[in-house]
Amino acid sequence: MKLRSGIIPNALKTQAVVTLWITLCFGRLLPGQNLVISPGFEEATPSFLDGPWTAVGGTPDYYNATHPERNTNSGLERAANAFEGETYLGIACLGASRWQCRNSREYICGRLSEPLAAGERYEVSLYVRLASDISTFPL
Template sequence: MTRNTIIFLFLSFNIFSQNLIKNPSFESISTDCVRKISRLGNSVEYWDTANFGTTDVFSSCANNHVGVPKNYNGFQEAKHGYNYAGCYFYSKDNRNYREYIQGELKTTLEKGKKYEVAFYISLADVSDYAIKNIDFYFSNRNVIAGTLDAISINRMSRYRDFILHFYKIENEEFYRNKNSWIKLSKVITAKGYENNITIGNFEKDSEISKVKIKRKDQKVS
């Protein structure tokens, strides 16, 4: 299967060195250990998906296909703690299929104040493509769209009592690093209603920038 998988490690959301994301490195889980795929929304506290996509969580306690550092996507150490999350941001074989992560903030952001949003990503070893389209939006509450496809901002704006603001991360280079974690960041000015953050690829396949790259297979022993 041809696939483009981005593995998230750690989401940090800082102001004056204070992290305002709940459970930012996916360490707090509702079971002793997550050992199955597609369990982020069911097992990781304060985190969910934003559509019907099957976002994964990987952990060093698993010692199998969702382990750390070895798993079904290859090999990657955790940057902080023992866990990280994994999302499909593009799949050549599944048109417009997307996975997202959606997390809760510790407190509503203060209107007019500047905040830095920062998180780390690493491309999975088995990926055949790299992309540029990794962005985020803040919202007043959690909403899960009833689709497996890319969720457009226009679609999400139609939900009742749901307010969001979309932020694009400008980047000239493709996110193609399979060996290390790279930092993505953006400074935003709060609107005053932000309680949740959602990260992913919000573009349709026809609108994204991608490049084919060499696969680096890594079998799980």
């Protein structure tokens, strides 16, 4: 097929429009690389002494549905099911008046599978749920 300069066949136009439409519609659905090791806390341990997660401040609570004997919930009832998997962690973000610890906070940190690169943009997302029996501050 011989083309004149500056003319694009209709078949190529249609293909380009369809490709652009698919990219725009479904491009955001493709997950990026997750750099967090054990993002669902499945490899975390109740003591936080080994594994990819570490307790930095306070005593985060460890909950595992299949191994309740390992839970470190400090006498609290289990608040909810994990969003995914069997394990989740509970942390105090602002001191709970129930225990007279008004300025206490708990932190966790995790290792990454590779270092972050300078100048790159990263997106962080997580699921948060208030413990219904002790939370007094809305999110």
